[in-house]
Amino acid sequence: MIASSRSPLVWLVHISVILLVVLWTLPTAGLLISSLRDKDQLAVSGWWTALSTSTQNLVFRAPGADTQVEKDGKFVIAGNMLEGQSGQVSAFGFNSKDPAAFQPGQSADLPSGEKLTVQADGAFEIASDKAMDGARGQRIFYTAAIPPRFTFDNYREVMRAEGIGASFINSLTVAIPATIIPILVAAFAAYALAWMKFPGRAILIAVVVGLLVVPLQMSLIPLLKLYNGVGAFLGVPAKTYVGIWLAHMGFGLPLAIYLLRNYMAGLPREIMESARVDGASDFDIFIKIILPLSFPALASFSIFQFLWTWNDLLVAMVFLGTGNNELVLTGRLVNLLGSRGGNWEILTASAFVTIIVPLIVFFTLQRYLVRGLLAGSVKGG
Amino acid sequence: AELKFKPGEDSKFNWASFEEFKKGHDLKGQTLTIFGPWRGEDQVLVESVLDYFRDATGADVKYSSSENYEQQIVIDTQAGSPPDVAVLPQPGLIADLASKGYLTPLGEETKKWLLDNYAAGQSWVDLSTYAGKDGKKELYAFPYKIDVKSLVWYVPENFEDSGYEVPKTMEELKALTEKIVADGGTPWCIGLGSGGATGWPATDWVEDMMLRTQPADVYDKWVTNAIPFNDPAVVGAIDEFGWFAKNDKNVDGGAAAVASADFRDSPKGLFASPPKCYLHHQASFIPSFFPEGTVVGQDADFFYMPPYASKPELGNPVLGAGTLAMITKDTPASRAFIEFLETPIAHEVWMAQTSFLTPFKGVNKDTYANGPMKKQGEILLNATTFRFDGSDLMPGKIGAGAFWTGMVDYVGGKSATDVADGIQKAWDSIK
Amino acid sequence: MQQLLFAIITMAAGVLACAAYFFSTNWILDRLFPSKGLTGPLASRNLRITNAIRPWLFLGPALFSLTIYLIYPVIASVWLSLHDRAGENFVGLNNFIWMFNDGEFRQSIYNNFLWLLVVPAAATFFGLIIAALTDRIWWGNIAKTLIFMPMAISFVGASVIWKFIYDYRAAGTEQIGILNAIVVYFGGTPEAWVTLPFWNNFFLMVILIWIQTGFAMVILSAALRGIPEETIEAAVIDGANGFQIFFKIMIPQMWGTIAVVWTTITILVLKVFDIVLAMTNGQWQSQVLANLMFDWMFRGGGDFGRGAAIAVIIMVLVIPIMIWNIRNATKEMEGH
Amino acid sequence: MAGLQLKNIRKSYGAVDVIHGIDLDIRQGEFVVFVGPSGCGKSTLLRMIAGLEEISGGEMYIAERLVNEVPPSQRGIAMVFQSYALYPHMTVYDNMAFGMRIAKESKEEIDRRVRAAADILQLTQYLDRLPKALSGGQRQRVAIGRAICRDPKVFLFDEPLSNLDAALRVATRIEIAKLNESMPDTTMIYVTHDQVEAMTLADRIVVLSAGHIEQVGPPLELYERPANLFVARFIGSPAMNIIPAKIVGTGAETTVELPGGKTDVLDIPTAATENGKAASFGVRPEDLRVSTGDTFLFEGTVAIIEALGEVTLLYIEGLVANEPIIAKVPGILDIKRGEKVRFTADKAKLHLFDANGKSYRA
Amino acid sequence: MAGLQLKNIRKSYGAVDVIHGIDLDIRQGEFVVFVGPSGCGKSTLLRMIAGLEEISGGEMYIAERLVNEVPPSQRGIAMVFQSYALYPHMTVYDNMAFGMRIAKESKEEIDRRVRAAADILQLTQYLDRLPKALSGGQRQRVAIGRAICRDPKVFLFDEPLSNLDAALRVATRIEIAKLNESMPDTTMIYVTHDQVEAMTLADRIVVLSAGHIEQVGPPLELYERPANLFVARFIGSPAMNIIPAKIVGTGAETTVELPGGKTDVLDIPTAATENGKAASFGVRPEDLRVSTGDTFLFEGTVAIIEALGEVTLLYIEGLVANEPIIAKVPGILDIKRGEKVRFTADKAKLHLFDANGKSYRA
Ligand SMILES: Nc1ncnc2c1ncn2[C@@H]1O[C@H](COP(=O)(O)OP(=O)(O)OP(=O)(O)O)[C@@H](O)[C@H]1O
Ligand SMILES: Nc1ncnc2c1ncn2[C@@H]1O[C@H](COP(=O)(O)OP(=O)(O)OP(=O)(O)O)[C@@H](O)[C@H]1O
Ligand SMILES: [Mg+2]
Ligand SMILES: [Mg+2]
Secondary structure (H helix, E strand, C coil): CCCCCCCHHHHHHHHHHHHHHHHHHHHHHHHHHHHCCCHHHHHHCCHHHHHCCEEEEEEEECCCHHHCEEECCEEEEEEECCCCCCCEEEEEECECCECCCECCCCEEECCCCCEEEECCCCEEEEEECCCCCCCCCCEEEEEEEECCCCCCHHHHHHHHCCCHHHHHHHHHHHHHHHHHHHHHHHHHHHHHHHHCCCCCHHHHHHHHHHHCCCCHHHHHHHHHHHHHHHHHHHCCCCCCHHHHHHHHHHHHHHHHHHHHHHHHHCCCHHHHHHHHHCCCCHHHHHHHHHHHHCHHHHHHHHHHHHHHHHHCCHHHHHHCCCCCCCCCHHHHHHHHCCCCCCCHHHHHHHHHHHHHHHHHHHHHHHCCCCCCCCCCCECEC | CCCCCCCCCCCCCCHHHHHHHHHHCCCCCCEEEEEECCCCHHHHHHHHHHHHHHHHHCCEEEEEECCCHHHHHHHHHHHCCCCCEEEECCHHHHHHHHHCCCCECCCHHHHHHHHHHECCHHHHHHHHEEECCCCCEEECEEEEEEEECCEEEECHHHHHHHCCCCCCCHHHHHHHHHHHHHCCCCCECCCCECHHHCCHHHHHHHHHHHHHHCCHHHHHHHHCCCCCCCCHHHHHHHHHHHHHHCCCCCECCCHHHHHHCECCCHHHHHHCCCCCCCEEECCCCHHHHCCCCCCECCCEEEEECCCCCCCHHHCCEEEEEEEEEEECCCCHHHHHHHHHHCCHHHHHHHHCCCCCECCECCCCHHHCCCHHHHHHHHHHHHCCEEEECHHHHCCHHHHHHHHHHHHHHHHCCCCHHHHHHHHHHHHHHCC | CHHHHHHHHHHHHHHHHHHHHHHHHHHHHHHHCCCCCCCHHHHHHHHHHHHHHHHHHHHHHHHHHHHHHHHHHHHHHHHHHCECCCCCCECCCHHHHHHHHCHHHHHHHHHHHHHHHHHHHHHHHHHHHHHHHHCCCCCHHHHHHHHHHHHHCCHHHHHHHHHHHHCCCCCCCCCCCHHHHHHHHCCCCCCCHHHCCCHHHHHHHHHHHHHHHHHHHHHHHHHHHHCCHHHHHHHHHCCCCHHHHHHHHHHHHHHHHHHHHHHHHHHHHHHCCHHHHHHCCCCCCCCCHHHHHHHHHHHHHCCHHHHHHHHHHHHHHCHHHHHHHHHHHHHHHCCC | CCCEEEEEEEEEECCEEEEEEEEEEECCCCEEEEECCCCCCHHHHHHHHHCCCCCCEEEEEECCEECCCCCHHHCCEEEEECCECCCCCCCHHHHHHHHHHHCCCCHHHHHHHHHHHHHHCCCHHHCCCCHHHCCHHHHHHHHHHHHHHCCCCEEEEECCCCCCCHHHHHHHHHHHHHHHHHCCCCEEEEECCCHHHHHHHCCEEEEEECCEEEEEECHHHHHHCCCEHHHHHHCCCCCCEEEEEEEEECECCEEEECCCCCEEEECCCECHHHCCCEEEEEECHHHEEEECCCCCCEEEEEEEEEECCCEEEEEEECCCCCCCEEEEEECCCCCCCCCEEEEEECHHHEEEECCCCEECCC | CCCEEEEEEEEEECCEEEEEEEEEEECCCCEEEEECCCCCCHHHHHHHHHCCCCCCEEEEEECCEECCCCCHHHCCEEEEECCECCCCCCCHHHHHHHHHHHCCCCHHHHHHHHHHHHHHCCCHHHCCCCHHHCCHHHHHHHHHHHHHHCCCCEEEEECCCCCCCHHHHHHHHHHHHHHHHHCCCCEEEEECCCHHHHHHHCCEEEEEECCEEEEEECHHHHHHCCCEHHHHHHCCCCCCEEEEEEEEECECCEEEECCCCCEEEECCCECHHHCCCEEEEEECHHHEEEECCCCCCEEEEEEEEEECCCEEEEEEECCCCCCCEEEEEECCCCCCCCCEEEEEECHHHEEEECCCCEECCC
8 A cells, every 4th residue: 555665664664573573483483393302301301492402411221231242352342322323422420429420532431340431422432351231221411402303203203193194084073064164144134233123132133142151171071971971862872073073053043143243334335225225135245245245254163163173182082982983183192192191292292283174274264364355345434 | 003012922921821811712893992191102012012912812901091090080080981991190080980970890809819919919009099989988990000219329330420329228328418418519300390280290209208207007097188288298298208308408409490390301301411410219111201212221220219317116117109900981891900000910911011000919020121121020929018109199289289389399499398298288188 | 186086075065065055045945935036025025034034044054053152062061060979860059069169260260351451451451552562564564473472372382381491490590491491590589470379379370361362452453454544634633643543542442352352362361271270270379260170070080060150150241241241242233 | 108206205314414405306217417515415305216325204205106215226227326335246248237136137149248338438448357446437337337227217326427537427428318319218317516527418407505405497497597606606716706796776677786886787677676686796707708899797806827728718707706706708718817897798697686695587 | 835736646456547747736725636437546546645555566655755655644634535534433523533533633623613614514413423323414413523623735636525415515615615715735636527517626637538648737627628529519508519521621711511412611720630530529409599590500300309397408300310419598588399409609619620630729
């Protein structure tokens, strides 16, 4: 619109947005980086350190005596502590009380008589005049500068989970109709509440607002009872896809109606009038005028409804069941976690696996949040 | 599915029991739904056991679990669509379900079986007996898969490096704690953090201390509130825990870190270089949270949380926890499943893998996958007193609420008396 | 493959059935009471009938499912709140009397008010700012997607993230929580943030704000784009600068939507319990009503009476917002 | 007979009364133009006829049927909105086709009619555009096109040409006239501010003022015999000059005294009772002629001269304070500013109104 | 000098070229009116001057300063939008006061100016209303009020009077003229479709067509000496009659042959090379007089008679197929439909255009 925009204000805008974006993504970035890290590292160093070469105190257990080789009359156990990774050893030791007692290149006399030599590149050698024994290998403490190290293991583990594909489809089967149906139903209701005249309209609007607050947990037991009753009466299973769609619809409707009504009420009256004069019935007006013009509102609500149904676990567990054939993606991923929780590496990776579909939905629907949808329709204001 | 161990192949398993069970049960075409707390690795393991049930009976077994299994089971039973068999780790919750009439009594035969076959059988039967809807006490649950909680974990080589010895008595343990402090080290890693359940590791401490300072019947009265929570006996036990945890020098990070440190992270301090601590009190499951590649028995080991030498009359009490199976829908299949749990093979298959302890005397101890597990199994079998985790026995609002919160407040600075008073008040409010 | 096919068929069937309802009822109504082409009293009568019925056809499915999924549970809750823990024996107002004498409940109410004060305002504010700032920059959509991301992260994920932010390690050791790392970097002493009574409320609120800003942003973006361009042009001509346009032209025109967003988030705050549950479970004096309700409902078998009583209180708290919304709706309907 | 009857129609917005009881009979096929000052209620009245605005009081009949409660879609009307009210998400083509699609016309018929309308309105090249990519005038034409595409019983036009340029305006006006001729049974109601439109199109003109009717009649009647001062001033541009006067002689002819003392005789009969009363003497600018002789109506000083090409407007001061008298004389005259000029006019074209504004010409 | 220079200004929307390179010099204080057919780019050009539309090519200077990149707020302009663009959430008062509040005028000053503008525009009683409770004309007046309340260097008006009734239109037009007079340093650019407005207000008129300038000049010059056929047809209403002709005699005077064989002599000099070429012969309807004598320009049959009161329009057929020639004669004549009438006109008022539409009058 406005022709020239090369003012300092524009820079201010860019900078503020960058700042906000950084603030908002920082936690997520932490999650992403964490999901690419080794699970043991997660608990001992901040994720931001993962990006740079860091000095770490590590412990390495040398192979046991059974790997010793005899060389020039000496028994030697040798290898590399860094196990193929790059890094730079700056100190080492063999006693937990003094883990950095020696410099690389030095050799240390172990209490048991062997000589331990560690090079800066991580190569070590335990040499002894006599054959070594004991199954337990020697612990070597070392301090090393370790460059950033990332792994896709966490993702591999998540993606390899059994039945993940089926769960993915289950999730979609739940989420897509559970997004479209409530939107359709809510849009009709919102139109009625915004543009049709009938007694009790204001009360209904208030009821819708009031119902926004009903805690989901309150409804589960009465509803499941009802489902079981209906299921038994009709001789069908109580937990079906239809059941969960309807449940998601019920829970999502108040917000959907509330948001959509608000939006529809703001559309220019003249357009509706014009359609009415053109002979359109309420139904035609709704389908041909209101729906297309409400696209921004429909799109934004679909984003949220999809997201909720996609990320929902509770409703799915209660109304769809937990069997292998019904388990949704979130359920499947949660089952990957141990009984006591805490597998953060799985948590972080699965958080990113599940985030992708909602983000795609967001990205596609964001296009419908268009500007100037109503431009050119009426003059006045 | 492929059975984990081919029947008849490895002679350490009791294949005969399997074959016998197989003969007695044919459930083809029937479905058994089991709802349990095991997820992740545990779920793989339990499935491997269930495979044998499938194989033996031909039933279609559906196991499922949930992060919110507590909530889920309440909803499902209340709404009238329970699984056939539920497995829960909380006797308190089971008592509640029993009292609302959602559970089926297992009957005298099972009770007798438990008495005969489980070590310290009576305490298991007591643990599994609840009042039903009609107020009648009956056996409603079948304990299966036990954790030993009275364990202290350490790194043997760190002990060697510093010349420490494994303590045999509580007095020695305290002395060791002081010695480590004197040597400039930090003796303990304690973490109570557990998201929504923050505080529970401290309850294990207190329970262990209860068993080591008071006779078992006081413990029993305590968990049923026959003696108030703020009884001096309880306050004393809390302060015993406080001796370890409320001293900045004794714990890694100082007392302030105890409450917020995650219990899953805190054992990692044992393996740091240099070590952040030397001792860690936690149940038998904790090795899954050790750094990857840690070999129990080599890199880490445990010893029995010792009793006071000054109180020999209390013997070697063992605190434990475990899961209990119960019938939530009375079907032939669910009955059969309980019977299946009575076969040695149902225990041995899991024992031979990992993280499974059983008080079942009829199993071959050699099927334990490794030394440490066997050692834990022995602690369990040698226990003069076995008591189930008290907080799990208390009503949910206390054992999984006020008690946790109280412990957090306690390490946060409140006095033991204040905390105990508060918990008792909460208990009064739900009576 | 078969599952996919089944899924597609079920989805299509579900959606089509819903659409079919609307088309067919509407068609039947027009068939039953035709008025097109008719004249005279019959036409007017039919017209009146269809006009009276049609809104209810449109509202029908919505009212039906609202009744079943929400109103019925509300009634059930009220009923339960007057009964004992098993929901069997009538106890009158005992649950409420207990509640008001309960310290934890009072704590929760207090905390809830803090939440209500801060979170809706902050989330709406940031949402608005971000929507406005990103509206006309070329990488706005990318920025929005990034800011939206927290909404899309499942709850478990979010709690892990914030655990790693608030994590506390003893002073002198390496901090793995970024907040403490920053504090230490600037020479402060680390704090166990979530355990600081009173202040921890705010640390938990930050999480919800972080998540809900995306919601506010999306809805407000849509509203922002609905503002007639011409009014902005007129303001530009009138010499208004960016700020003046934003505050005096855009915000007043979006006022309705801002109110909606604010209301929605307020109500969400009343319901929120996952964050508290996952981060502190109400310890360190951070309890809120919804979590308290959850606690009583499901912990250890549950006490439905008390759980429901707390739920009833939560629902009562929303009444002022309802009244305010009725007023708005009637005011704006005068124009229609 | 598919005419339109308005019986004591009223409208109020809350406390504000906008229409104060209007009675009007419109015959089927008639072309009626509503004129009146901005804000007098023309759009409101039109919208009530369309059924878009609730009728606060009175009865309205279309084709003998009481329509107070009938929805717009069933009144058989087409309307061009003052504010266009285009469907922003539809192309020009779809905007015009919408009504016919609703009425389930055949595809070919729709296409034919849309193209015909687009042709008339010079919109053919914009058929694929969305309203937002159109100029103001183009939008207005789409709005007209939308109405003429359909086949209603009653056409309602609310200032349909206000954004068009003169040429197009004339062309469109002629098209509307043709449309009217080609559909002798279709009633048309048209709101405009343009005198020429009103005069050329209307069978009858309805002059509205502040929510009530001032006069209804054929264009020339309104022009020649305004019923009152309001209509006199309103019809004709520039407006009729009104000079306060006093009746000094009555009878078959009336003598009035103008400010300044000059008396004039008008061929309007008045009753003797009127003698001595204050009155308003009116003469249209275009009826004034510069008089070179001695007989003249009045004289004054030329304050402003506006040469418009074909005619010249003279603004005369000196007679009524602060309100110059305007004379519209053909061609370009060699009169200069400040000159004193005398004017005369045809007697039959003089008007006289009583103190209440009512015309003395019955 | 705070004038306005447009140098080869261009505008395209994507592939659609809307403005094709416009050069225009507007002096400070000048009143320039843009006219042109609907959709020719008037609003676009105005919006470019305001800075609301990016300039696709060329340079624009306001007060000697290159403003291509200068934001609207710094160009010192006020604008009345064709679509009003009122702030829907502000009352009429606030709408008008907004710009001054932004400029931090004192409260009293704002109040004074708003009330003055409201007074002029007869909006005083609506000051507390929101735009949605106003009629179309009232909204337009608010839009005008908003602009005149402020004190800009340049005023831009986009069809500001299109929704007003005749009387108000005249009054407002006069107010704008007064405004212009009272602010001799303020430049005004005005888009209108109303010839009278253009003629009376403009110092110079710019005739646009399809994105380029056809002619720029003072009103009378455009009326009397249109540079080409387009301007000739566009200025004046009804439009100039154009009759295809053939040049049959050249020199100081030119002889043309009309369809039907009648020849006329025009006092326009043409070069001998033009002899035999096709040309267009033009005469304005208002310049035609009914001739009773033998000397006449042409004759034809009266097809339609439109009596508008002060003048009568005669539509004459028989000369150009399908395009009647219009004559505007004063008063009401006793000519009937179907009569053959002869017309004559002043020689100086005849026009002749070459085959490309360029006028032969230099
Ligand atoms: N966004 C757009 N995309 C393409 N063409 C456009 C767009 N906006 C306007 N136009 C075209 O540009 C041309 C000029 O438009 P403009 O609004 O300047 O006309 P105008 O001279 O003001 O006409 P009017 O008198 O009808 O208001 C028109 O033909 C219009 O269709
Ligand atoms: N919603 C409303 N509330 C109060 N008054 C209103 C409302 N809508 C219109 N009016 C008033 O009603 C009167 C008639 O409006 P209407 O639109 O019919 O005028 P109009 O004759 O069409 O004028 P114009 O020629 O300017 O379009 C106006 O004075 C207007 O201010
Ligand atoms: Mg109007
Ligand atoms: Mg325009």
